[in-house]
Amino acid sequence: MNARAEVSKVIFPFHGGVHPPEHKDESSQTPIAAMPVPRQLVVPLHQSIGNIAKALVAVGDTVLKGQMIAEADGTVSAAVHAPTSGRVVAVGPTLVPHPSGLPEHCVTIESDGEDRWIERNRFDWRNAEGRIIRDYLRDMGVVGLGGAVFPSHLKIGGARDGLDTLVINAAECEPYITCDDLLMRERAAQVVEGIKIVQHLLQARQVLVGIEDNKPQAAQAMREALKNAAINFPADVVVVPTLYPSGGAKQLIKLLTNIEVPSGVRSTDLGVQCFNVATIYTIYRALEHAEPVISRVVTITGNVQRPGNVDALIGTPIADLLAFAGDKPGSQAYIYGGPMMGFELPGTSLGLSKAGNCIIAKNGALFPEKPVEMPCIRCGKCADACPAELQPMDLYWFGKSKNFGKAQERNLFDCIECGACAYVCPSNIQLVDYFRFSKSEIWAAEKAKKAADQARERHEFRQFREEREKREKAERAAAKAAARTEASGGNVAEAADAERAAKIKAAMERAAAKKVEAAAAQTASDSVTPIDPDAVSVPMGQAAIAPTSNEAPQAVESAAPALDPEKAERIRAAMEKRAAEKAAAEAMSPEEKAAKEAEKKAKIAAAMERAAAKKAGQAAQQQPGE
Amino acid sequence: MLLAFVLALGIMAALALLLGAVLGWAAIRYKVDEDPLVDKIDAILPQTQCGQCGFPGCKPYATAIAGDEADINRCPPGGEDGIRKLADLLGKEFKPLNAENGEEKPKSLAVVDEAVCIGCTLCVQACPVDAIVGAAKHVHTVVSSECTGCELCVAPCPVDCIDIVPVGETVTSWKWRYPVIPLTPVKVAA
Amino acid sequence: MLKVAAALIPGIATYTYFFGVGVLVQIGLATVAALATEAFCLRLRNYPIKPFVTDGSAIVTAWLMALSFPPLAPWWMITLAAIMSIALAKHMYGGLGQNTFNPAMVGFAIMIVSFPAQMSHWAAPLGLAPQSLDAAAQLQWIFTGHLPAGLNFDAVASATPLDTVKTQLMQHTNMLTILHEKLFGGIGGIGTEWITAAYLLGGLYLLQQKLIPWIVPVTFLAVLGGMAGIFWLVDPQHYTSPLFHWFSGAAMLGAFFIVTDPVTSPTTPLGRMIFAGLIGLLTYLIRVFGGYPDGVAFAVLILNLAAPFIDQYTQPSVFGHKNRKKAGAKA
Ligand code: SF4
Ligand code: SF4
Ligand code: SF4
Ligand code: SF4
Numbered sequence A: 001m002n003a004r005a006e007v008s009k010v011i012f013p014f015h016g017g018v019h020p021p022e023h024k025d026e027s028s029q030t031p032i033a034a035m036p037v038p039r040q041l042v043v044p045l046h047q048s049i050g051n052i053a054k055a056l057v058a059v060g061d062t063v064l065k066g067q068m069i070a071e072a073d074g075t076v077s078a079a080v081h082a083p084t085s086g087r088v089v090a091v092g093p094t095l096v097p098h099p100s101g102l103p104e105h106c107v108t109i110e111s112d113g114e115d116r117w118i119e120r121n122r123f124d125w126r127n128a129e130g131r132i133i134r135d136y137l138r139d140m141g142v143v144g145l146g147g148a149v150f151p152s153h154l155k156i157g158g159a160r161d162g163l164d165t166l167v168i169n170a171a172e173c174e175p176y177i178t179c180d181d182l183l184m185r186e187r188a189a190q191v192v193e194g195i196k197i198v199q200h201l202l203q204a205r206q207v208l209v210g211i212e213d214n215k216p217q218a219a220q221a222m223r224e225a226l227k228n229a230a231i232n233f234p235a236d237v238v239v240v241p242t243l244y245p246s247g248g249a250k251q252l253i254k255l256l257t258n259i260e261v262p263s264g265v266r267s268t269d270l271g272v273q274c275f276n277v278a279t280i281y282t283i284y285r286a287l288e289h290a291e292p293v294i295s296r297v298v299t300i301t302g303n304v305q306r307p308g309n310v311d312a313l314i315g316t317p318i319a320d321l322l323a324f325a326g327d328k329p330g331s332q333a334y335i336y337g338g339p340m341m342g343f344e345l346p347g348t349s350l351g352l353s354k355a356g357n358c359i360i361a362k363n364g365a366l367f368p369e370k371p372v373e374m375p376c377i378r379c380g381k382c383a384d385a386c387p388a389e390l391q392p393m394d395l396y397w398f399g400k401s402k403n404f405g406k407a408q409e410r411n412l413f414d415c416i417e418c419g420a421c422a423y424v425c426p427s428n429i430q431l432v433d434y435f436r437f438s439k440s441e442i443w444a445a446e447k448a449k450k451a452a453d454q455a456r457e458r459h460e461f462r463q464f465r466e467e468r469e470k471r472e473k474a475e476r477a478a479a480k481a482a483a484r485t486e487a488s489g490g491n492v493a494e495a496a497d498a499e500r501a502a503k504i505k506a507a508m509e510r511a512a513a514k515k516v517e518a519a520a521a522q523t524a525s526d527s528v529t530p531i532d533p534d535a536v537s538v539p540m541g542q543a544a545i546a547p548t549s550n551e552a553p554q555a556v557e558s559a560a561p562a563l564d565p566e567k568a569e570r571i572r573a574a575m576e577k578r579a580a581e582k583a584a585a586e587a588m589s590p591e592e593k594a595a596k597e598a599e600k601k602a603k604i605a606a607a608m609e610r611a612a613a614k615k616a617g618q619a620a621q622q623q624p625g626e
Numbered sequence B: 001m002l003l004a005f006v007l008a009l010g011i012m013a014a015l016a017l018l019l020g021a022v023l024g025w026a027a028i029r030y031k032v033d034e035d036p037l038v039d040k041i042d043a044i045l046p047q048t049q050c051g052q053c054g055f056p057g058c059k060p061y062a063t064a065i066a067g068d069e070a071d072i073n074r075c076p077p078g079g080e081d082g083i084r085k086l087a088d089l090l091g092k093e094f095k096p097l098n099a100e101n102g103e104e105k106p107k108s109l110a111v112v113d114e115a116v117c118i119g120c121t122l123c124v125q126a127c128p129v130d131a132i133v134g135a136a137k138h139v140h141t142v143v144s145s146e147c148t149g150c151e152l153c154v155a156p157c158p159v160d161c162i163d164i165v166p167v168g169e170t171v172t173s174w175k176w177r178y179p180v181i182p183l184t185p186v187k188v189a190a
Numbered sequence C: 001m002l003k004v005a006a007a008l009i010p011g012i013a014t015y016t017y018f019f020g021v022g023v024l025v026q027i028g029l030a031t032v033a034a035l036a037t038e039a040f041c042l043r044l045r046n047y048p049i050k051p052f053v054t055d056g057s058a059i060v061t062a063w064l065m066a067l068s069f070p071p072l073a074p075w076w077m078i079t080l081a082a083i084m085s086i087a088l089a090k091h092m093y094g095g096l097g098q099n100t101f102n103p104a105m106v107g108f109a110i111m112i113v114s115f116p117a118q119m120s121h122w123a124a125p126l127g128l129a130p131q132s133l134d135a136a137a138q139l140q141w142i143f144t145g146h147l148p149a150g151l152n153f154d155a156v157a158s159a160t161p162l163d164t165v166k167t168q169l170m171q172h173t174n175m176l177t178i179l180h181e182k183l184f185g186g187i188g189g190i191g192t193e194w195i196t197a198a199y200l201l202g203g204l205y206l207l208q209q210k211l212i213p214w215i216v217p218v219t220f221l222a223v224l225g226g227m228a229g230i231f232w233l234v235d236p237q238h239y240t241s242p243l244f245h246w247f248s249g250a251a252m253l254g255a256f257f258i259v260t261d262p263v264t265s266p267t268t269p270l271g272r273m274i275f276a277g278l279i280g281l282l283t284y285l286i287r288v289f290g291g292y293p294d295g296v297a298f299a300v301l302i303l304n305l306a307a308p309f310i311d312q313y314t315q316p317s318v319f320g321h322k323n324r325k326k327a328g329a330k331a
C-alpha cells in the first residue's frame, strides 16, 4: 500500500511556447452540469482516426442506450454506440464537426425519453488476455478524448517488457477549455482507478500526471486521490508551468521525462506512453462498468450566459448544448476545440463527437478580427515560439510557393499544428493554415502516386499474363503438333504445319471479319435504329472466356499471336465508339435522347431475356447427361 | 621574357590538365545512375491506361514521347499539371492539352449497375488494370480502389450497365485549401 | 517598427546637438522621399497603401540612411538615396520582407561609391571648427550649395575620426600623435562618442523590448572589439583600441539597428551569430585595411548576400531529431 517510491519531479522545459490569455475562469467556477437527454441525437460514425465504423442499424430500428450501432472496421477504428434508447430515424451522410463542412455517415436517433440501458455484463478484464482486452476496448469505442481520437486499444500493449513511464496528460493547455480540470476535481477517485487499470495493462513502472500550474484544485484532488487509492507503483502529480502547448503529448512527455519523440516514432518504443485524463476515465468506465463511450464532459464558453462544463451525450446537437448554456446574441461563429487548434463549426445542427472538448461562442469582443496578413519579415519570432523547434517562416515560404518537397525536407511533419507561431507572428500570418494545406497536399500527392504505381503494376501484370497465356497456348499447340509428327512420320509434320498455318489464317480472317461486323453493328447500334439483336450478339460471340461453341476456343487459340495489335485495335475502336457516342449524344434532341433511353432499356431487357434463355438451354443440355 | 611566357603557358596547361582530371574523376566517381527517360516520363503519366493519348497505355505513350514521336500534350487524365511536369522534365515549352485527345475530367470511377449486368465478361477483358471481378454469367463488379476511371469498360458492355461516376470529395479525402491572403492586390481608389 | 524609430531618438537628439540642424533636415528629406516612393511603388504594384506605409519600415529605413549621411550633404543626394533604397533595394525585390539587401545600406553605398567627395563633407562637431554654421547657413548650404558670404566650407568642415586616423596613418604619423588632435575625445571622436553612446542606449531599449535578438549586437561588437583588441595589443602604435572602434563610425548604429534587420539576415540562432560575427570581422578589415574609412555598410551588404546560405547550413535540429544528450544539455 505504501510501496510508493518518490518519483522525479524535475521538469525539462521544451523550446518555445506561448502564453495566451487563459480565459479559464469563466467556465471553471461551476460544477459539471448534467445535460438532459436531447430529443434527437446525431451520432457521427467516424469517431476515431482510421476507418469509419460500419453501421449495424437501419432506419426504423429501435436501439437501447449503450447498444453498438456501428462496429469497428479493421484495427485502426473504433465502435460507436447509441447514447440513449430510441429509434433510428436516419442513417447516412449528415453534417459532422469537421473543418471541411462536408457530410459524413451519421446515425440519427430519436430518443424515446426512457434512456433505457442495454443489458451490461461486467468484463473480467483482470483474467483476460491482452488481445481480448484490446478488442473489448475497441468495441467499447474508447478513443483518445484529448482531441486526436486515436483508438486507445492500439496504445495498450506493444511494450512487451513493460513501460518505463505512463504519462497522464492533464495539462489542458489550450485557453478556455476546462473540461479535464473539472473532471479531475469531481471524479479524481475514478480517474485514479483508471490509472491503476492502464498501469496494470501496460506494466508501467511509474506514472506521472502532468497538470499545468493554473489548476491547483485539480492537482490537489488528484494528489489526494492517489494517496487514498491503494496503489503499489510510484505515481505522482507533476505540476508544470502554464505554457502552451504543454498539453501536446510530445511536449508533455518531454516536460516530464526529457524524452523527445520524433515524428513517425511510437513513444512506446522509447519507453513512454501518454494518455489523456478523460480517456483514462472512459477506460475505467468501460472496463469496470461495461459502459461504452457515449458521453463526455464538454466546456461551453465564450459568448454564452452560463459558461461551464456539461456532461453531454455524444451526438447531442451543438444547438442544444448552446441553448443549455444560454446562447447570447452576437455570436459570429462557434469554435470546436480550443481557440488555438480548434476550427469553426460549419453549423450547429451537427452532433457532438468524442473529440469535442470545447465549444466557444465567438464574438467580436472576445475574438477581435485579425488585422490583414502582411508579408513575413523574417523576424524569427515564430521560430522562437515553435515547440517543435522548426523554422516556421521557411515552412511558410515553401508552403506558399507550393514547394512541398522542400517543406518536407525541413521536417514539416514534425509540426504539431499548435498555432504558437501564428499567435506570435507580428505580420499576422496564419502560418498553421499553410502547414495544414501543405500537409494535405503532400498526403494527396502520395496517395495519387501510390494509386498510379498500383495501376502501373497491375497493367504490367496484365500484359505479362496475356503474354504468358499466349506463350502457353503456342507451346501446347507445338506439343500437339510434335505428337502428331511422331505418330505419322516426318512429311506429315509439314502437312500439319501447313494445316495449322491455314487454320491460323482462317481464324484471323474470321476475327477480322467479325471485327468489321462488330464495327458495323456498333455503328448500327449507335445510330438511332430499331434494336437489332444481332448487333448485341456479335460482340458477345467474341467473348473468349465464355465459349459456347466448339469453334470459339480454336479461334482464340489460333488468333492468339494477333492479340496485342488486336488489343490496341480494340482500344482504338472503343475510343472511336466513345467519340461517336458523344457526338451522337450532342446532336440528339431531347426526344431522341428519350428514345435512346428506351432503346437502351429494351436492349437490356432483350439481353437479359437472352441470358435467361441461354441459361435455361444450358440447364436443359446438362440434364440429359445426368 | 620568353621564359616567362613559356612558364605561364606551362602553368596554364598543367592547371588545365589537373582540373580536367579532377572533373573526369568526379564524373565517374559521382555518376548517378539515371532512370532511362522512358521510365521518368512514365512516372509522370497518371497510369490511367485509358488510351486517349492514341497509344495503348501509358508506357507506349511514354516511349513515343521519349523517341520524340509524340507531343507532350496528349494525355487528358494527366491534365495541365502533367503536361507542365513533362515540359519541365524534357525542357520543352508548355502547351495546352490537345483537344483531340479529350478533356481533363475530375477523377472518376466505374460502377456496374449490378441489376443489369449479364455477366458477359467483356468489361473484364477491356479493363487495363484488372479492376473488374466476376465470373462468366455472373454479375460483375468494379473494385473501386483499383479502378483508374479510364472508361474503357464502358463501350464493350453490351447492356450499357457501366457508369462512370466522378469521385466526390469526402471528409477523408478533403484537403485544406490554400490559405486566402487578404493582402492580394486591391484596386486602389484614386 | 515604430518602436525601433523611437529607439533612434536619443541618438538623433545627440547628433543634432553636436552637428546642428542639418541632421534633422537630412532625416526629414529622407523620410518624405522614402514614404512618397513607398506609396508610389505600392500604388504601381496595386497593393494597399495604408498598412504598408503605416508599419514604419520605410521610416526606419529613411532614418537609418539619413543617420549614416554627413549632415551637410546636399539635399538631392539624400533624396535620391532614399528613392533608390525604397524603389530599387526594396520594391524591385518584391517589397517588404522580400529584399535581399538592407535598403538603407544600399542607398548609402550607392551614394558613397558615386559621390565620394560629397559624402565626406562632414561638418566639424560643436566647438571644434574655427567658425561654425548657424541653422540658416546649414540650410542654405544643403539646399543651394552656397555658404553665406565670408564663410569657407573648409573652415567649417572636418574629417571623421575614422577618416582622420586612416589618412594620418598613411602619412606615417604615430597613433598617439594622431589621437592627441583635438578632434578626438576620451574614447572616440568628440561628439561621436556621445552619439554612439546614445545609439547604445536605444539599442538597450530594443533589447529590453525583445525586438532584436541579443546575440546579434553582442557577437558583432565582440568580434569587432576582439579584432581591434588583438591588433591594438600587438602594435598600439598603428592600431586603435577596441573602445575607439566601438564608439566611432557606424559601429553602434550598425550593431543595434542595421545588422539586426530581420529581413536581410539569417533566421537561425547559429546563423545569426555567424552573420553578425562575419560582419564584425569585415567591418574591422575594411576600416583598417580597406579603402573606405568605415566598413559597416559594405560588410552588411556582403553578408546580406550570404544570409540564405548561412541559413541553409545552420538549420537547427528539430524536436526529437537530435541526440538525447544534447537535448538534455540544452534544456
Ligand atoms: S513570426 Fe511571422 S513575420 Fe516573423 S518570421 Fe515568423 S512568419 Fe515571418
Ligand atoms: S504550428 Fe507547427 S510550426 Fe507552428 S509553432 Fe506549432 S509546431 Fe511549430
Ligand atoms: S492518355 Fe491515358 S493511356 Fe495515355 S498516357 Fe494518359 S492516362 Fe496513360
Ligand atoms: S473498371 Fe473500367 S474504368 Fe475502371 S479501370 Fe477498369 S476499364 Fe477502366
Ligand code: SF4
Residues within 6 Å of the ligand: B112, B116, B117, B118, B119, B120, B121, B122, B123, B124, B134, B139, B140, B156, B157, B158, B159, B160, B161, B162
Ligand atoms: S460488360 Fe457489362 S454486362 Fe458484361 S460483365 Fe461487364 S458489366 Fe456485366
